[in-house]
Amino acid sequence: MTTWKMAARAEKMNPSVLREILKVTDLPGIISLAGGLPSPKTFPISAFADACAHVLANDGAAALQYAASEGYGPLRQAVADMLPWDVDPAQVLITTGSQQGLDLVAKVLIDPGSRVLVETPTYLGALQAFSPMEPTPVSVASDDEGVIVEDLVAKARGTAGAASEDAARFIYLLPNFQNPTGRTMSEARRAAVSAAAKAANLPIIEDNPYGDLWFDEAPPLPLTARNPEGCIYLGSFSKVLAPGLRLGFLVAPKAIYPKLLQAKQAVDLHTPIFTQRMVVEVMKDGFLARHVPTIRALYKRQRDAMAAALTREMKGLDVTFNAPIGGMFMWARLPEGIDTVKLLPKAVARGVAFVPGAPFYADGQGDPRTLRLSFVTASVEEIDTAIAALAATLREQLAHDAAARVQRELAAT
Amino acid sequence: MTTWKMAARAEKMNPSVLREILKVTDLPGIISLAGGLPSPKTFPISAFADACAHVLANDGAAALQYAASEGYGPLRQAVADMLPWDVDPAQVLITTGSQQGLDLVAKVLIDPGSRVLVETPTYLGALQAFSPMEPTPVSVASDDEGVIVEDLVAKARGTAGAASEDAARFIYLLPNFQNPTGRTMSEARRAAVSAAAKAANLPIIEDNPYGDLWFDEAPPLPLTARNPEGCIYLGSFSKVLAPGLRLGFLVAPKAIYPKLLQAKQAVDLHTPIFTQRMVVEVMKDGFLARHVPTIRALYKRQRDAMAAALTREMKGLDVTFNAPIGGMFMWARLPEGIDTVKLLPKAVARGVAFVPGAPFYADGQGDPRTLRLSFVTASVEEIDTAIAALAATLREQLAHDAAARVQRELAAT
Numbered sequence: 001m002t003t004w005k006m007a008a009r010a011e012k013m014n015p016s017v018l019r020e021i022l023k024v025t026d027l028p029g030i031i032s033l034a035g036g037l038p039s040p041k042t043f044p045i046s047a048f049a050d051a052c053a054h055v056l057a058n059d060g061a062a063a064l065q066y067a068a069s070e071g072y073g074p075l076r077q078a079v080a081d082m083l084p085w086d087v088d089p090a091q092v093l094i095t096t097g098s099q100q101g102l103d104l105v106a107k108v109l110i111d112p113g114s115r116v117l118v119e120t121p122t123y124l125g126a127l128q129a130f131s132p133m134e135p136t137p138v139s140v141a142s143d144d145e146g147v148i149v150e151d152l153v154a155k156a157r158g159t160a161g162a163a164s165e166d167a168a169r170f171i172y173l174l175p176n177f178q179n180p181t182g183r184t185m186s187e188a189r190r191a192a193v194s195a196a197a198k199a200a201n202l203p204i205i206e207d208n209p210y211g212d213l214w215f216d217e218a219p220p221l222p223l224t225a226r227n228p229e230g231c232i233y234l235g236s237f238s239k240v241l242a243p244g245l246r247l248g249f250l251v252a253p254k255a256i257y258p259k260l261l262q263a264k265q266a267v268d269l270h271t272p273i274f275t276q277r278m279v280v281e282v283m284k285d286g287f288l289a290r291h292v293p294t295i296r297a298l299y300k301r302q303r304d305a306m307a308a309a310l311t312r313e314m315k316g317l318d319v320t321f322n323a324p325i326g327g328m329f330m331w332a333r334l335p336e337g338i339d340t341v342k343l344l345p346k347a348v349a350r351g352v353a354f355v356p357g358a359p360f361y362a363d364g365q366g367d368p369r370t371l372r373l374s375f376v377t378a379s380v381e382e383i384d385t386a387i388a389a390l391a392a393t394l395r396e397q398l399a400h401d402a403a404a405r406v407q408r409e410l411a412a413t
Numbered sequence: 414m415t416t417w418k419m420a421a422r423a424e425k426m427n428p429s430v431l432r433e434i435l436k437v438t439d440l441p442g443i444i445s446l447a448g449g450l451p452s453p454k455t456f457p458i459s460a461f462a463d464a465c466a467h468v469l470a471n472d473g474a475a476a477l478q479y480a481a482s483e484g485y486g487p488l489r490q491a492v493a494d495m496l497p498w499d500v501d502p503a504q505v506l507i508t509t510g511s512q513q514g515l516d517l518v519a520k521v522l523i524d525p526g527s528r529v530l531v532e533t534p535t536y537l538g539a540l541q542a543f544s545p546m547e548p549t550p551v552s553v554a555s556d557d558e559g560v561i562v563e564d565l566v567a568k569a570r571g572t573a574g575a576a577s578e579d580a581a582r583f584i585y586l587l588p589n590f591q592n593p594t595g596r597t598m599s600e601a602r603r604a605a606v607s608a609a610a611k612a613a614n615l616p617i618i619e620d621n622p623y624g625d626l627w628f629d630e631a632p633p634l635p636l637t638a639r640n641p642e643g644c645i646y647l648g649s650f651s652k653v654l655a656p657g658l659r660l661g662f663l664v665a666p667k668a669i670y671p672k673l674l675q676a677k678q679a680v681d682l683h684t685p686i687f688t689q690r691m692v693v694e695v696m697k698d699g700f701l702a703r704h705v706p707t708i709r710a711l712y713k714r715q716r717d718a719m720a721a722a723l724t725r726e727m728k729g730l731d732v733t734f735n736a737p738i739g740g741m742f743m744w745a746r747l748p749e750g751i752d753t754v755k756l757l758p759k760a761v762a763r764g765v766a767f768v769p770g771a772p773f774y775a776d777g778q779g780d781p782r783t784l785r786l787s788f789v790t791a792s793v794e795e796i797d798t799a800i801a802a803l804a805a806t807l808r809e810q811l812a813h814d815a816a817a818r819v820q821r822e823l824a825a826t
Contacts, residue, residue: 001642006522007523007527007546010520010521010672015675038478043477043478045473048477049469052466056459057462060456060458060462061453061458065450065456065657066651096509096685100680100681103679103680109420114420131679132679133420169418227415229415230415242477243478244479244685246509253415253417255417256419258428262426262427267512267542268510269510269512271659273657274657
């Protein structure tokens with residue numbers, strides 16, 4: 001019987017809390033507001049079918065052969081053209097989903113124990129991608145506009161100042177329609193964060209998977225546009241085309257690009273070239289300019305429906321929530337005494353699933369009253385049904401807690 | 414100006430020697446025997462076109478949505494069914510190319526400084542995949558039948574025996590038609606290696622990308638089939654279908670599978686589901702049983718052509734080479750005094766490219782006379798032309814060296 005001696009980093013790996021939760025909630029009859037699954041209504045299936053046929057008929061051999069680790073030239077060019085600052089296609093690296101960009105960043109920038117700054121709360125998948133390189137994640141205090149600059153500055157520097165060995169390696173930020181909170185960093189905050197990071201010599205990893213999904217107006221310029229040499233920018237085709245292709249990209253300064261490329265070569269040689277060519281074919285003739293507005297309109301309707309349902313169904317309860325100006329997620333906070341982890345199985349029993357908020361806090365000090373609600377997968381009718389079920393679950397729990405309190409008080413007297 | 418502090422592992426990363434060489438050789442007019450590119454003639458383009466159309470028409474939404482990290486159920490089942498031992502589909506993890514399997518193995522099994530045993534020479538891509546986790550690769554002496562058991566046993570144990578901290582973490586083996594040498598581990602050697610590894614508590618990472626490409630008879634049973642609990646098996650669809658899809662898999666014992674899965678989730682959430690469904694669709698009705706024999710026949714003809722051309726063109730020179738019984742690569746050794754790294758630019762000037770053998774040796778002590786020749790990408794006619802050009806390059810070099818020797822001798826007298 002062979003015993004497998006594992007690496008120290010593997011001993012520390014834990015199953016994704018979120019994945020474990022989602023398994024439980026992925027049952028027939030449950031309306032899931034949990035996962036971040038784009039609405040399949042938005043997948044341009046017939047455009048993909050045409051693109052597959054075209055690519056295989058015209059460039060079949062090249063589309064099925066090994067290809068460059070950097071990515072397909074025309075796709076790198078298309079990415080550079082899409083972005084709102086001056087990007088050299090040579091700085092674009094095509095990744096197997098933007099999640100892979102996080103893995104590459106971690107490999108190239110994190111030593112065991114490196115301090116890595118994140119928002120409060122932050123995207124759980126980023127913490128998981130960084131974790132094998134054994135960083136020390138540090139939560140930077142955050143408000144409705146994003147990270148608070150004073151706390152960023154205080155936590156960026158090492159014990160002996162900005163250049164010291166233990167200075168933070170980078171800050172990971174998701175400025176647009178953040179996962180999990182849905183919040184957007186304001187123009188003023190972006191300007192301040194960008195200036196402070198530059199002054200503190202703190203690289204920014206800017207993750208922007210949802211940026212195109214704005215409802216009324218485009219969000220402010222990315223942080224990377226303000227200081228391209230100090231930022232790595234991560235983007236994705238998952239939300240504007242389809243996640244099942246696993247196509248993302250990163251844009252990196254020339255100082256760091258070659259190392260990210262070497263890491264990329266080592267992990268999977270290159271991103272599937274067939275899907276890269278499919279996407280170039282789909283995007284030609286300005287497809288995204290016609291397609292993305294249809295996604296925005298759909299998600300806006302569903303956000304409105306969810307906000308209306310929450311207002312209606314949670315009336316009289318101490319429930320707060322935001323109304324994000326884009327993206328996929330709403331963030332809510334339930335009355336005092338409620339623990340959303342414990343509430344979840346009861347909600348599932350009533351046919352609705354959500355994600356508890358606590359796992360999104362890097363320091364393990366999550367607010368147990370919070371939860372994340374996705375408004376993109378379920379239809380307006382399903383959202384109405386689900387929020388009513390959630391409110392019923394909550395009222396029952398509150399009644400149960402009140403009864404228990406009375407009993408305890410009676411027992412004590 | 415932001416300065417980027419890199420991780421120690423990144424400081425040590427170097428550009429792939431092989432990639433750098435291949436860039437130089439990838440010029441118009443050059444016949445490349447260098448890269449390991451499957452012949453595009455073998456890509457079943459129309460079967461893929463039918464499969465794409467079918468998948469998008471029938472399961473478009475599911476094929477474009479996020480999917481399970483483990484891989485697509487029917488593909489995991491197909492892999493289990495394909496393998497010649499009893500495999501539970503729950504042990505199959507679909508990877509973004511088998512290269513990704515190496516990255517996951519490294520993350521889960523290698524601590525900085527861990528001793529990792531490899532063949533002499535070994536697959537360069539494996540060394541690159543392991544490298545970010547900072548192992549100490551150790552070359553095990555090898556002959557025409559594979560690694561030598563006595564040396565394996567000696568190098569497996571740590572200073573304080575098999576269970577000690579510094580015992581080797583695993584041995585990485587490519588038993589069928591090895592890259593770069595083309596050699597195949599004999600049945601007797603497999604039995605001995607399997608027994609010795611088991612006795613030494615040494616896990617085996619068995620890489621088998623070429624196993625289906627046998628010419629006259631199937632190779633002996635995989636090592637994993639002999640001791641599944643002691644092995645991780647890596648396989649690929651790159652050589653039997655197409656590399657541009659980046660589809661591979663691993664089979665791992667239950668003791669280690671969950672950690673590999675967690676590492677997989679963190680690196681790219683899951684392998685593209687669209688291509689997984691495409692491949693399941695292509696493979697139905699026994700497609701591979703009809704298709705793979707056509708690849709074998711083509712590569713066998715080209716191997717024969719290369720062996721005949723080498724025999725013919727290198728006549729009278731002290732050149733040795735093997736005639737692999739499958740796979741993609743032939744391994745040759747040129748006369749004393751020749752350094753294939755220095756010969757390469759001269760060969761390229763005559764219109765032929767190859768890969769020098771030295772970079773494939775983990776300990777940097779490579780034999781400078783060796784080179785790897787791929788017989789799969791070039792046609793029979795191109796192989797004839799290329800080997801003639803290589804022989805001309807070699808004869809010119811030998812004449813040049815002889816003249817230089819005479820001059821030196823004259824100068825010395």
